[in-house]
Amino acid sequence: MNSNYLVLAALTLSIGCGASRQPPNDHLASAIAAVSAAQAAGAAQVPRAALQLKLAEEQVAQARQMMKRGQDERADYMTLRAFNDAQLAMALAREQQANALTEEALKEADSAGKPAP
Amino acid sequence: MTHIKCTALVGLGLLAVSCAGAPPASLVDARAAYERASSGPAEKLAPAQLHAARTYLSLAEKTYEDEGDSENARDRAYVAMRKAELAEVQARIARSSALAMDARERGKLTEQKQHDATVSALASAQTQLTTQRGVVARQGAELEAEAQRRQQAEAAQQQALAALGKQEARGTVITLSGSVIFPSGGSKLLPAARSKVAEVATALKQGNSDSHVVIEGHTDSVGSPERNEELSLARAGAVRDTLVSRGVSAERISVAGFGSQRPVADNGSQEGRANNRRVEIVVQPSEGSAPEQQPTSTQSGPVTDGRPR
Numbered sequence: 001m002n003s004n005y006l007v008l009a010a011l012t013l014s015i016g017c018g019a020s021r022q023p024p025n026d027h028l029a030s031a032i033a034a035v036s037a038a039q040a041a042g043a044a045q046v047p048r049a050a051l052q053l054k055l056a057e058e059q060v061a062q063a064r065q066m067m068k069r070g071q072d073e074r075a076d077y078m079t080l081r082a083f084n085d086a087q088l089a090m091a092l093a094r095e096q097q098a099n100a101l102t103e104e105a106l107k108e109a110d111s112a113g114k115p116a117p
Numbered sequence: 118m119t120h121i122k123c124t125a126l127v128g129l130g131l132l133a134v135s136c137a138g139a140p141p142a143s144l145v146d147a148r149a150a151y152e153r154a155s156s157g158p159a160e161k162l163a164p165a166q167l168h169a170a171r172t173y174l175s176l177a178e179k180t181y182e183d184e185g186d187s188e189n190a191r192d193r194a195y196v197a198m199r200k201a202e203l204a205e206v207q208a209r210i211a212r213s214s215a216l217a218m219d220a221r222e223r224g225k226l227t228e229q230k231q232h233d234a235t236v237s238a239l240a241s242a243q244t245q246l247t248t249q250r251g252v253v254a255r256q257g258a259e260l261e262a263e264a265q266r267r268q269q270a271e272a273a274q275q276q277a278l279a280a281l282g283k284q285e286a287r288g289t290v291i292t293l294s295g296s297v298i299f300p301s302g303g304s305k306l307l308p309a310a311r312s313k314v315a316e317v318a319t320a321l322k323q324g325n326s327d328s329h330v331v332i333e334g335h336t337d338s339v340g341s342p343e344r345n346e347e348l349s350l351a352r353a354g355a356v357r358d359t360l361v362s363r364g365v366s367a368e369r370i371s372v373a374g375f376g377s378q379r380p381v382a383d384n385g386s387q388e389g390r391a392n393n394r395r396v397e398i399v400v401q402p403s404e405g406s407a408p409e410q411q412p413t414s415t416q417s418g419p420v421t422d423g424r425p426r
Binding site for chain 1: 188203214218
């Protein structure tokens with residue numbers, strides 16, 4: 001999470017300060033990496049996560065289009081949205097995994113107290 | 118403190134509304150998302166992410182204040198909302214992980230208790246085993262003592278019998294011979310013989326009651342073989358009956374009549390014939406070897422078993 005915060009800070013500074021607009025290639029790359037990470041975490045298999053992942057993927061596509069049209073500032077915001085959507089998708093996927101592990105741990109704890117058949 | 122900050126942000130939002138018209142839906146949603154996240158476990162379990170959400174919401178509010186309902190303001194509000202949602206999810210993950218860890222610790226404690234109970238049961242079983250070994254050892258010593266007692270008793274019996282007879286391969290042989298044991302042609306024991314048989318009975322009762330006794334009746338060559346066989350068997354039976362009457366178990370005794378088939382002396386002389394007229398009491402060793410030779414007729418058991426005359 002600390003690295004994500006740094007990315008956020010960089011994005012904020014670059015967008016908020018209205019610096020001379022370069023194509024947001026680095027921010028696009030960060031967004032694409034976040035989407036890949038969400039996919040690897042299994043976000044597509046978790047309903048709520050899948051929705052966020054789809055939004056992220058669409059926004060990455062929109063950012064590319066905007067960059068082609070020279071709309072770098074808009075593209076930059078789009079990469080920011082995509083990045084955060086992907087982050088949320090990954091977190092939702094991890095939440096489901098954590099819940100599954102917790103359920104298993106609770107079952108094991110309950111069965112540990114019972115005599116073997 | 119969090120609630121005050123939140124209220125301040127909402128106030129800022131309202132100020133923005135009064136200056137710039139209705140806030141965009143994205144900003145309203147972002148405020149609500151932050152309000153929800155900050156009033157839940159994210160304050161404690163995902164403080165960094167919640168702070169990021171707060172920072173971005175402030176930025177969104179400022180942008181709305183400066184630019185009104187601009188795309189930038191909406192984008193920043195969108196991002197702020199996502200960050201608030203992310204803080205909530207991270208808090209839920211942290212809580213779930215804590216539950217799992219707690220469950221595993223409980224499981225370990227239970228396993229430890231079960232392990233301790235098993236160790237205790239094993240120790241108890243070990244103590245029982247040691248006790249039982251002691252019992253077995255004690256019983257072994259008692260059996261050993263009993264075996265020694267029996268050995269001593271048998272030795273005493275052997276000694277007593279040896280004084281009455283002689284040791285041969287077939288066992289200890291006590292011979293009752295001569296005219297002092299039975300009347301001529303008869304099978305009733307005379308008093309002198311009865312007292313000797315009584316001595317044998319005393320010796321037999323003394324030691325090992327497992328030793329088998331074979332009573333063999335013999336005659337001289339005078340008379341028919343059939344009559345001699347019958348007489349020899351009857352005389353052996355008479356000795357048996359006397360032993361039984363003196364307390365020797367009938368189960369231990371077999372009788373056999375050999376007639377004149379096994380002379381020990383010359384039937385040509387009076388003395389020889391007298392020696393051949395005999396009853397031999399053979400006390401076999403306790404391993405219970407069978408009699409060496411098959412007699413003409415045999416009988417074992419009590420007198421009333423219907424033996425042939």
